[in-house]
Amino acid sequence: xxxxxxxxxxxxxxxxxxxxxxxxxxxxxxxxxxxxxxxxxxxxxxxxxxxxxxxxxxxxxxxxxxxxxxxxxxxxxxxxxxxxxxxxxxxxxxxxxxxxxxxxxxxxxxxxxxxxxxxxxxxxxxxxxxxxxxxxxxxxxxxxxxxxxxxxxxxxxxxxxxxxxxxxxxxxxxxxxxxxxxxxxxxxxxxxxxxxxxxxxxxxxxxxxxxxxxxxxxxxxxxxxxxxxxxxxxxxxxxxxxxxxxxxxxxxxxxxxxxxxxxxxxxxxxxxxxxxxxxxxx
Ligand code: PEP
Ligand code: MN
Numbered sequence: 001x002x003x004x005x006x007x008x009x010x011x012x013x014x015x016x017x018x019x020x021x022x023x024x025x026x027x028x029x030x031x032x033x034x035x036x037x038x039x040x041x042x043x044x045x046x047x048x049x050x051x052x053x054x055x056x057x058x059x060x061x062x063x064x065x066x067x068x069x070x071x072x073x074x075x076x077x078x079x080x081x082x083x084x085x086x087x088x089x090x091x092x093x094x095x096x097x098x099x100x101x102x103x104x105x106x107x108x109x110x111x112x113x114x115x116x117x118x119x120x121x122x123x124x125x126x127x128x129x130x131x132x133x134x135x136x137x138x139x140x141x142x143x144x145x146x147x148x149x150x151x152x153x154x155x156x157x158x159x160x161x162x163x164x165x166x167x168x169x170x171x172x173x174x175x176x177x178x179x180x181x182x183x184x185x186x187x188x189x190x191x192x193x194x195x196x197x198x199x200x201x202x203x204x205x206x207x208x209x210x211x212x213x214x215x216x217x218x219x220x221x222x223x224x225x226x227x228x229x230x231x232x233x234x235x236x237x238x239x240x241x242x243x244x245x246x247x248x249x250x251x252x253x254x255x256x257x258x259x260x261x262x263x264x265x266x267x268x269x270x271x272x273x274x275x276x277x278x279x280x281x282x
Contacts, residue, residue, distance in 0.1 A: 014169040015162050015176075020207045026147050026175050028123050029104045031067050033177055033237055034209030039274050040238035041267055042106055042211070044070035046253040047083060048090035056245040058097035060260045065267040068123070069097055070106040070240060074114060075252065076130045083251045091121040106149060106240075112140040119146045129153050129181055129216075132164045142171025149240070151179045151213065154192055158201055165208060177209045178202055179240055180231075182217030191219025191256070194227050199234045211238035215256045221247065224258050225266045232270045233277065239270065 012019045023035035033040045043061040048054045048071040058069045073090025075083065086093070094105045104123035109115050110131060118125055124147045131137050132153035141148050148168055152161045165176045180199060182192025194217035202210050214227030228239050244250045244257035258266070 013166055015165050015206045024207045039232050039270055041066045042068040042070045042240045043243040045244045046242055047072045047251050048086055048093050049251050051093045054093045054097045055100055058101045062101045064264045068106055069103040072108045074110045076110045076128045095121055112136045115140040115144055119144045124149055138167035139171050142168040142173045147175035149177045149179050151181050154184045179211050179213055181213035192217045196230055196234050199236050209237040212236040213240040215242035219256050221258045228266055228270050232273045
């Protein structure tokens, strides 16, 4: 064994339960994520499209009981010809939506050079699944003090996912939230397969908060409610859900975005499930 690999194996990983036994709780403007603080619901459109779209959607998220607003200003799209986001103008619209609703902002960063800019506007920075192993981006987010939602790559194993979080934490940013968003399997009927077992597995191996994105896993609005319920039942600390004031007009991911009439009962349902499972009946 080389000295380098001996060093690596001797090190106590910052993500591990051996390093920290108790659950990490991340506080974002008074909203606590992790450690049994109750389900944190983050909702919003795939992309910020206009001031009107993000403000109207933010008002829906708030009215339905959501805690934070998520919208992409920088997008990592599979095709270079797809809408790539409004960039800084999108960040400014998010800021307005925060002023109107008071909801903290979650937004994605796709390039290491953009981390300082995105961190100015974001209360939580999102790293998308396609960038889970973009080590330069992970390190740059590690230098920021903003909490980070790290999405699992759709072809990534659990150890790879945890080590990606380690990249961020090893640079000094311990505020990492893991997000399971579905992996690629032989099941073609849904966009991805939600790896629900990843939640208890990650909870066993790490002390970090775990949230679930049912929207990208399902790919269809009609499965989002059921997958959300499953995620909370299995112990997820929160949900990241695509909500749009007019889903049929959504510039990206229109089939999976849900409207107010689905989001409202969804929030009620997951809160009911959380309360049943976390009320001591003795
Ligand atoms: C998104 O959150 O809109 C997104 C593109 O997600 P993912 O990176 O999980 O595909
Ligand atoms: Mn999306």
